[in-house]
Amino acid sequence: MMATANDLIGNVQPNGSDEQHSERLDATLLRRLYAYMLKCRIVEERIRTLYRQGKFAGNYFAAVGQEATSVGTTLDLLPEDTVAPSHRNFVANIMKGTPLPLMFAHLYGRKASPDQGRSAPAHCGYAPLNIITPSSTIAAQLSIGTGIALSNKMQHKQNVVVALSGEGSTSLGSWHEAVNFAGVLKLPIIFVIENNGYAESLPASMQTAVEDFSIKAQGYGIPGARVDGNDVIAVYTSMRDAIDRARSGAGATLLECKTYRWYGHSEIDGAKYRDPTEVENWMSRDPIPAMERRLKPDNLWSEQWKEELTAGFNREIDEAIAFAERSPSPQGDEALDHVYSFSIRERELDRKTWAPKYELSI
Amino acid sequence: MAVMTYIDAINAALHEEMERDPQVFVIGEDIGRMGGAFRATKGLLDKFGSERVIDSPLSESAIISSSIGAAMAGLRPVPEIQFVDFITPAMDAITQQAAKLRYRSAGTQTCPMTIRVCYGGGVGGGLYHSQSNTSWFVHCPGLVVVAPSTPYDAKGLLKAAIRDDNPVMFFEHKKLYRSIKEEIPDADYTVPLLKAAIRRQGTDITAISYGYTLQPTLQAAEQMKKKHGIDVEVVDLRILAPLDTDTFLESVAKTSRAVIIHEDNRTLGIGAEVSAIIAEQAFDCLDAPILRVTAPDVPLLPAAAEMEKFCVVSVEKIVTALERTMAH
Numbered sequence A: 001m002m003a004t005a006n007d008l009i010g011n012v013q014p015n016g017s018d019e020q021h022s023e024r025l026d027a028t029l030l031r032r033l034y035a036y037m038l039k040c041r042i043v044e045e046r047i048r049t050l051y052r053q054g055k056f057a058g059n060y061f062a063a064v065g066q067e068a069t070s071v072g073t074t075l076d077l078l079p080e081d082t083v084a085p086s087h088r089n090f091v092a093n094i095m096k097g098t099p100l101p102l103m104f105a106h107l108y109g110r111k112a113s114p115d116q117g118r119s120a121p122a123h124c125g126y127a128p129l130n131i132i133t134p135s136s137t138i139a140a141q142l143s144i145g146t147g148i149a150l151s152n153k154m155q156h157k158q159n160v161v162v163a164l165s166g167e168g169s170t171s172l173g174s175w176h177e178a179v180n181f182a183g184v185l186k187l188p189i190i191f192v193i194e195n196n197g198y199a200e201s202l203p204a205s206m207q208t209a210v211e212d213f214s215i216k217a218q219g220y221g222i223p224g225a226r227v228d229g230n231d232v233i234a235v236y237t238s239m240r241d242a243i244d245r246a247r248s249g250a251g252a253t254l255l256e257c258k259t260y261r262w263y264g265h266s267e268i269d270g271a272k273y274r275d276p277t278e279v280e281n282w283m284s285r286d287p288i289p290a291m292e293r294r295l296k297p298d299n300l301w302s303e304q305w306k307e308e309l310t311a312g313f314n315r316e317i318d319e320a321i322a323f324a325e326r327s328p329s330p331q332g333d334e335a336l337d338h339v340y341s342f343s344i345r346e347r348e349l350d351r352k353t354w355a356p357k358y359e360l361s362i
Numbered sequence B: 001m002a003v004m005t006y007i008d009a010i011n012a013a014l015h016e017e018m019e020r021d022p023q024v025f026v027i028g029e030d031i032g033r034m035g036g037a038f039r040a041t042k043g044l045l046d047k048f049g050s051e052r053v054i055d056s057p058l059s060e061s062a063i064i065s066s067s068i069g070a071a072m073a074g075l076r077p078v079p080e081i082q083f084v085d086f087i088t089p090a091m092d093a094i095t096q097q098a099a100k101l102r103y104r105s106a107g108t109q110t111c112p113m114t115i116r117v118c119y120g121g122g123v124g125g126g127l128y129h130s131q132s133n134t135s136w137f138v139h140c141p142g143l144v145v146v147a148p149s150t151p152y153d154a155k156g157l158l159k160a161a162i163r164d165d166n167p168v169m170f171f172e173h174k175k176l177y178r179s180i181k182e183e184i185p186d187a188d189y190t191v192p193l194l195k196a197a198i199r200r201q202g203t204d205i206t207a208i209s210y211g212y213t214l215q216p217t218l219q220a221a222e223q224m225k226k227k228h229g230i231d232v233e234v235v236d237l238r239i240l241a242p243l244d245t246d247t248f249l250e251s252v253a254k255t256s257r258a259v260i261i262h263e264d265n266r267t268l269g270i271g272a273e274v275s276a277i278i279a280e281q282a283f284d285c286l287d288a289p290i291l292r293v294t295a296p297d298v299p300l301l302p303a304a305a306e307m308e309k310f311c312v313v314s315v316e317k318i319v320t321a322l323e324r325t326m327a328h
Helices: A027-052 A067-072 A092-096 A100-107 A140-154 A167-171 A173-184 A213-220 A232-247 A276-283 A287-298 A303-326 A332-336 A345-349 B006-020 B044-048 B060-072 B088-104 B134-138 B151-163 B211-228 B245-255 B270-281 B305-311 B315-327
Strands: A082-084 A161-166 A189-195 A224-228 A253-258 B002-005 B024-028 B053-055 B076-081 B114-119 B144-146 B168-173 B181-184 B197-200 B205-209 B232-236 B239-241 B258-265 B291-295
Touching: A027 A067, A027 A092, A027 A100, A027 A232, A027 A287, A027 A303, A067 A092, A067 A232, A067 A253, A067 A287, A082 A092, A082 A140, A092 A100, A100 A303, A140 A161, A140 A173, A140 A189, A140 B060, A140 B088, A161 A167, A161 A232, A167 A173, A167 A189, A167 A213, A173 A189, A173 A213, A173 B060, A173 B088, A189 A213, A189 A232, A213 A224, A213 A253, A224 A232, A232 A253, A232 A287, A332 A345, B002 B006, B002 B151, B006 B024, B006 B044, B006 B151, B006 B168, B006 B181, B024 B060, B044 B053, B060 B076, B060 B088, B076 B151, B088 B134, B114 B151, B134 B144, B134 B168, B134 B239, B134 B258, B134 B270, B144 B151, B151 B168, B151 B181, B168 B211, B197 B211, B197 B245, B205 B211, B205 B245, B205 B315, B211 B232, B211 B258, B211 B315, B232 B245, B245 B258, B245 B270, B258 B270, B258 B315, B270 B291, B291 B315
Parallel strands: A082 A161, A161 A189, A189 A253, A224 A253, B024 B053, B024 B076, B076 B114, B114 B168, B144 B168, B205 B232, B205 B258, B258 B291
Antiparallel strands: B002 B181, B144 B239, B197 B232
């Protein structure tokens, strides 16, 4: 018998006839969800501009279009809660509270970056707020996240881990090993599948034979839910329930957020493999105006407020960029630091030569 | 003082470190209820309970990855990989995550984890219970690679590894587990993690090895003394990464000749690196070419006794290499 698909929670429509939520959230909370989405959008669009202007090297993996998922899954995490991010979760730093100047110093590969210029631009972690520094091997962060969840459980801490990855990650063995491990040990972790439709160029339909990624949870004995990843209220409330469950010791949850990546896999990918109508359709389901439609009838949103927020974020970004631009780069030989807890400088730089035990005398 | 086998020494180190530090825990396949495939973790479950002695699902990747996360969060995991032959599913976790975590976070996220792994052949284990594969990890900066050759070192190095702040690969040779015994002090001790050892003093030629092959190397040294009156100095590398180069370079500067012995494959084995370092840094000291005694470059180890014998290092092969080097 086929497993039954989970009902989709929440629904953002292109024409604005969005499904209404039965639960009434606090006005401040609703406004914060909106403001964070706007900030993520503005920061990432600025980063894309900077990249095109050649201000930083390497590449960048934008999550523009996915803000409801980015924000709804990470709002109100405690500093001691961990985020295990993928390459597309740079904005998790905004949500956790990494100072913006450090994030831009990171993009620019400056010494002031949390990793002092070592990782690629999109791979920004921040130890003080428990954001794991990402790597490029897909799904690796999920298993490391389970380890942090294991440690939280062993030390009887109430903290949780939010493990973020795209739908492509579910094709890797390590995804399944992580979810299975967390299921067996009842770990306080939430696995979020950000189903943005594409893993690089490959559509989700070619990634797995099931349409509903969340039913994979059934194979591991944990609850799974599927939510409209452009509906920030739906994402937030589903995530809040999963976090409560994890904090209470009831174990892991799998949450699939169905959303869409507006741009290419990276800044050097024109995403020509997609049907323009599909892109247009998803852009008309932009999570930010969708939230405006929800806030406006209750007088929780106005054009003026949006403009004020935008101006404030832009000022903050300008200052962060100025900080990054005047920050020094690391010295070349600093590449020798932080390989081990001890220094390898002497080994690498001062290689002595042994002389024969006796000199030939003529 | 108590006489202990190599496996007893490892078991004692685990008991003592778990008693000493509540942050230390063990995780792996069959390590709890069964006490481990070789009984290295015997008695731990009864003493420390299932929270700190975790019988994990059959997933090397999850064992290592979850240990990395736990280490990041302040614990000191000691995961066990039953055989190094099974370590490949965990290679991403070890080489891309554990090894690079400190580096990619500029020292702000670290991984104090000791991966115990059983390695080595010569017991008829066939292709998937005989491998060494030490070089895979030696080639990966950020990992400390340890391969003790004696019970005293096994205990002292394991304790030092668990207390160390770096990810450590701890290679235990299955053939040593119950074949050698040694007096071990009752008091707590550690063996420094980054120092090689001289196992036999000599003046004529340097033999460099580690782990199990130190045993045939020492026997070969005795034969050289008896047959030819030649004094072989035997260096035990103990730590394969980062290498303590001074100890073997000083020895070669004294003897002018070097033979390197290991049971891993020849190409890019640790012998290749040691040989290159000697050539680069002590070329003027040499009176003869450097020789290596290693397994041939075939998958290790074929099961049939004759083929296995052909591939493994033996006293005879080492003596031949020492004689050839002396005759040069």
